Structure formats: C-alpha cells, structure tokens
Amino acid sequence: MKKSTRKPLSFLLLLLLFISCQDNPPQGNLSEIEKASALANQYMMKSLHDNGMFTYRVKTNPKSYVKKRYNILRHAGAIYAMCQYYEHAPSPQGLESILSAGNFLKSTSLKSVNNDPSLKAIWSDPSISNTGKVIQAKLGGTGIGLLALLHIEKIKPGFTSKKDLIAMGNFLLYMQKKDGSFYTKYIPSKGGKNDEWVSLFYPGEAALGLLMLYEYDPNPKWFEAAYHSLMYLAKLREGRKTVETDCWALIATSKLYKSQNYSQFKVSEERLNQHAKQICESILALKINSHRSPYHIGGFQENGYVTPTSCRLEGLTAALSFLPQQDPLYSKVVESLQTGYIFLLRAQYKKGTFTGGFPRKVSYNNGLKLKTNMIQIDCVQHSLSALVGFMNLQVDDYFQSYVKNYDNNSEALSLNK
Template sequence: MNLNLIDEIREKHSDSNWLFISLGFLNRRAHVFKIKNNNYAVKNIQNEVLKLSRSGHETEWIRADFLKNQEEVTFTELLEELPKIRRNYIDFGISFDSSFTLSFLPEEINANAFVRPIPGKDHQSLFVCERNINTYLKKFKSYRGIYFHKKYANKNVIKFYTQGYLLDGNELLELIPDGNMHGIRKVEAGKEKEEYGKMIKTATNYLLNQVKDNGKYEYGKFPHFDKKIGFYNVLRHASSTYSLLEGLEYLEDESGIEKAKETLDYLLENNLYVDPAEKDAAYIFDDTKQINEIKLGQNGVALIALVQYMNMTGSKEYLETARKLARGTMRMIGEEGDTVHVLNYPELTVKEEKRVIYYDGEAAFGLMRLYQLDENPEWLEYVEILFNHFIENDYWKYSDHWLSYCTYELSKVKPEEKYFIFGLKNVSKRLKFIYQRETTFPTFLEMLMAGYRMVDLMKEKGMHELVAEYLDEEMFNKTIGKRAEYQRTGYFYPEVSMYFKNPESILGSFFIKHHGYRVRIDDVQHYISGYIQYMRYFKLSN
C-alpha cells in the first residue's frame, strides 16, 4: 500500500491540524485514530498498521480524513439536533473536547447506531443511545472512561467536517466532502457509466452468493451489528430472481444463470399450489411463519421471473406452469379490472380485498410479459382490462415502477394514446419530488427509465407534441441523471462498509440507509434493475 500518496496530499491540506485515519479490515470494524498533520504522519500510520497486523488484523484500506472546518455548539443543542436528522444521515463529526481526544467521525456515528429508533415506535422516532456509544468505546477506542449525556450537559462540543481520501492499494480516491453524498468517492465526469457497470457486477454477484444450496436466499441483514433478518418473503424471492437474471444476462454469466435457476425450482417445488378443482389454475403461496396466503403480486412477479428465464435461455421449461399461474392471476381480477389482493391458502377464500397497491402493477406486468412470450390473446385482454381500471382510477399517482414497465411493453403492442398519456403522467407528476428526494428510493430510477424508453417509442412514432404536452423533458432527463448518481449513496463501497461489524459480508451490495442500512435481497434487486436500464438505454448526451 503506497502511503506516500497520503504524504503527497498532506501539503494540499497544510491548514488542517488534525488528520483522522481509519484502517479498514474485511472482518472487523475500522480502527479509527487521530494524529497531527505533520511530517511524522506516515510513520505513525505505519506503526498502527504494523501493530494491528501483529494482532492478526491485516489492513485492506486506509482512509484519511483531514479536518476541514468546525463549529462550537452547546451539547444541549446537539442532543436536540441529532434525533431530528434523518436516520443515519449525519454528515458531521463530533468532538467532546478541543483536542479531539474523544471524537467520532460521522461514519462511526452512523455505522454504530449512536442515534437509533426509540423501541416500540416507528423507525424514524430517534434518540441518542448511550449504550451503543459505550459499546463502541469499550471495543474500538483507546478512550478510558464511560460516556453519559449528563457529563456534558452544561458544556460545549464541536461539530466538525472533513475532506476524505481512500487509499486502496496504490490508488488514492478523493471522497465527496459535503451533504448526503459525504464520504463516498468522486466519479470523474464522463466515467459515470463505467462506475455504474462495476456496481451492477458486484451487486449481481452479491445477490447470486445469497442463493443457498437448496435454492432459497439468505434473505438479508442489518449490518450495524451483523444481524440476520429472521423472516422470509416469497414475493421478494421471486422478484429478486428476476433482477438476478437481469444482472447475469447483462454480465453474460452462463454459470450464474444455472445457479439462479435453482431459485425458480425452489419456488415451484415449495410454493406452487395447483387448484385441485380447476387444475388449469395455479398460485404461488407463502406459508412463512404460517401466514398461509396467496398474494396477487406473488403470482405476478413469479410470472415475470419465469418469463425472464425462458426469454434468456430459449427454454420453454416453465411455460405450462406460467400459463397456470396466469389463469390463477386472472381469477383474482374482476370483469371491470378491480382486484382481490390476498387469498387464504389453501381455501382460496378472500383474506383481504386490498393490501398493497403495487400488487396490481405486478400482476399486469406478469401477464404482459407472458403474452409477449406466449401470444395468447387472453393474457393481453386481461392486461387491457386492468389498464382501463388503472386509467379510470388515476393509478399514475402511485408512481409505480411495475406500471411504468408494463405501460411501455403494452404501448409497443397497443400503441394507443390513452396508454401513452397514462405512462407520461406516471413519470411526470412527481419529478420535482423525485429530483429532491433525500433517500435513494431505487424504484424511482426503474420507473423513470421505463418511461424514458416509452418516450423514445413515442418519438419514433412522431408523437412529439403529445410528449411535450405532458412532460418537461429537460427536467425528466436531469432527474434521471440525478437519481442514477445519487443512488451511489446506497452502495457499500469500501469507504462505507469498513466501519461496520462485518465489512466483507456487505461489500459491493446495496442498502437502504434510513432503514438501518438494511441489505435485503429485494433492496439489491431494485438497484440492479434500475442501473441496468440506465446503462442500456439512457443517452448521457441528454
């Protein structure tokens, strides 16, 4: 590791007195310490690396954060401010003394859940947790003493900001210093797609590695303390396989596709129910923790995944099963396009008329994809029945990515103005909100890119005036670019993952920050699909 690169940039930050060093490892939290920004800095870093190596901890990465600016505030003000910031979005460090003896980088604060949800309340009702702070101090800091709020009640503390760099082997990467993208690497203009391509590759491989020998996924984890999610969701199993197959197709990974097939076989072997009274109809059921139910959306995403595999491989292996699932899906759709969302399994009685609005879009898209493969007019007829209901009931207001996908595919087969208008409304009505959205919300990029492809189709058909009537194209394209770049804040780069309990287990995956950095198979799914659509179809010249 070329430490001379850190020495070279010290001159650039000669006005910074303090330098925070984070030594990153694969199997434990980063070791963070502060040193004087002087000629002995590199020697001090080498000494720490050697000391940790003798203890069996080999340094993979070195992150250097130069103190940029600071402000003094009362501890009471800070204690009131922290729970008001969106969970895990703190972008400043905190020092409890002027010499930075007890101090924490924002990455330490966020990755160790210093600010966490109040037990028994929603995940955004937060408090500053003394226990988590003390656990971190005891295990990973040289500070001697116990932290408690009252100790600082009448004192001032320091909020500070840094400019960071990551040393990865012989490459030194400059990190973004400010705002919600604080602490992740800068990407040179014109190299965005190269960066997104790397992310697709690592995240697809991550998702593939979550497939166990029996074809079931390791569902997910909360990486603060490396805790597995003790739950499973069959719908997300199927939808994640769809994106996994997309990613493997993008990477041209044939051996991976065979492994992904095991997840489809697991689904059909364990969760397929053929109606004994009407053997031409089938359903995907979920008996996780004995909930015993059939969701409209489960059938829909199972169809999407099965068709994706058959399209990629040219196989018709699952076609008859897909036809049965389509008929089961249609039995949950009324003549006017209204739907029943949840049935009891195995009774096939109504459990809930409505639950999740996105089930409707998943069902429509599943039938649409099957029609494109099978060309049975019955499948298309039901898609149109559903869309008449969507149009009459203004479903565009839900900004549903599944509907955006389906609208594009439907408009290719039925290029009718009413479908184009619905699709334009679906992507245009919340552009300002989407552009400014603080969380990554990866389904937004999926929705926007499906709409983008539909707009291209409309232009091919000479429908420029209709596009202009409903869509601010400049803002639309600007929003797509912004969301693609901003979604990098949901990616576990080394400079992010190194502060968590088990960095190797999350490196190269995607997460949802305000849900405790949750890494769940369907979270990874949505990032992969959105970025693939962006890479394949978005023109950077826009």
C-alpha cells in the same frame, strides 16, 4: 412512437461531483454504473444458499436486532433482477445462481389452486416466510413469479413447462374483476379471493407478468387482461393532479407498447400516456433537490430509504421508451434519472463485508454518511434492476455515449487517484 432528435443534457459535472465524493471508487475500464451493477449481482449470488434461498436480511450493525423473515415475492423479484443482469452480462456462475433460485421458487411455492392443475399460483407459505400469517397466494407474488420464470425461459428454454406458465396466467385472470381491477390475495381460510387489503404495486406486476406471457404464448386474452388492468388504473386516477407513484404501471405500459402486434388491439394510447405522465409528475415532485446531507440529493424519499428511489427510477427509465422527446416532461425525467442514479451509486457499499449491497436507508449524522442496520434482498434487487435499466437505455444518444466520454476523459479519471 418515434423520437425526435435532441441534444443530450450535460451530465459530466454531476458525474465528477460523484467521483470526488466516493469513499473508495472502483477501478478498471468499466463505467461506474457497470461496476455498481456487477457488484450488486455478485452480492446477490453470494447471498444464495445451496438450497436456492437468498439471505433475505443481513445485519450491518452486530448490535442491532433484525427479525428473521422471508418473502417469496421478493425472492422472485431477485430472480427477475439477476436475469436482467444476465441478459446484459451472461456468465456460467450467473446462470447457475438463477437456476438454483428458480428451482427453489418452483419446488416450494408453485402450487395449484383449489386442486385445479389449470390454476397455479406462487404461494406464501408461513413455514418459509416465518411471519405467522396463514398460507396465501398474493397477486403480486404470482405476477412477479411468472415474470421471473418467463425470463429464465428466455435464457434456458424448457426450464418451466408451458402448462405451468399458462396455469399461472390463468390464476391472474381468475383474480381479475370485470372492471379490470384485481383481488389482492387468495386466502383459503377466508374463503378464497380476498381484497380486504389493496396493494399499490400488485396490479402493475400482474399486468407485466401477463404481457410477458403474451410474448411467450401469443394468446390475445393475456394482452387484453393486462390492458384492461392498466386502463382501470388510468380511469381511477383520471383528472387527479397527484397520483400514486406506481412504477410497475409505468414498466407494464412500456412493455405493452413493445408487445408484438399490439397495434391490432384497440388501445387508447392517449389515456395510457396521460396516466403515465401523471405518475411521472408525481414521482418528480418527490425529488430531493437540496438536503443537509449531499447523500440524499437525487433520491425520492426525504428519509433516505433506498428502495423507494430505485423503484421509481425503474419506472422513470421505462417511461422514457414511450414519452415523446418534445414533451417538456421528457427532459425533466432525464435530469431526474441522472441525479437519481448518482444517489444509488453513493448508497452502495463499495468495500468490506457488504460489498455490492444497498442498505435500506442512507442516514446522516454530523456530516457523515451512515448506513442503516440492515440490507434486505429487495433493496439490492430493485437497485440492480434500476442500474441495468439505465445501461439498457436506447432512447437518447446521450445515454449510449456518456460512459465512453467519462472513461476516455483523463481529467475525470485523475480524480480517482
């Protein structure tokens, strides 16, 4: 889709406001977003143990109680985020961390289904998750696991065998119903395919994994299954004024339009675009424009939780790659991205033990910014993906020039002193 030329929206005043509110502004020649993403990636690497596991939860308040848990889906998501950052700023340490986490994912969780080597899934093992739940394979776990391993494959070809990657794709197809929807989980103790619980994000995660697999192995069945999934969601939500804020569907839709030879398929762009616009409008309706705490402004959740905002920023960023610039929605998305990223920059720990981390929630008490009692790895993962997505935007000259404008502006830099 071609973009029309448009003058960029002003962001400098918002950026100056952010700098003036910073607890401890980073120094150096990098942009604020580049610094924040670098700190987040460093946090992820420092959180990685020798066995390839992340420190899943960190107590930021020693008096608080935090349950010991581990989520292999979010482990895969952390790999995905680190790969995104590595593609932006490669380093030997970054690669070493990615491969270590990838090896843990494969060695502990990538296993066959029904003893069939042509079907493989990412399994949530209670001995790792520490949840007490029965062993199961989540649709989203395999979708994100496939996404993570395929990203590693781009960095280090041969890391995962093609046979295993295709077996993961086969599992996603095995879990898809005729109407394009999916079973949510595969639970052997409950007879296998199970949809007692429905996930908002799993279908989009599965579709994105399949589209990545199509890029790696151009078999039309991967593309068609992903498209079928997105069309099911579009039909399900058709005509509704407010829909679920399905950020993964936006990311998958963006990926679909970028897929090789996608024009050879009969794709209903009108329906997919309308679905995407519904999601974007529903996200924008949640934007916090005013709040007793300035640290909440720009987020998308009234109570200050960080991950819902970073996820929605990921989705909005992806949508800019195919929304027409002449559509009034485009400008609204741009404006919300600007304030949304300031929310993230303010939320991040910039100094001390937790440098680079993002709390689960930013709280407010008597005019002071407070952080909640925990950093969870997905809080950092989604925020890192959102920050890298912002840096990678190429749909508007503004997003390429605003960093240079800030870095070269002596008045703005003087506020850091």
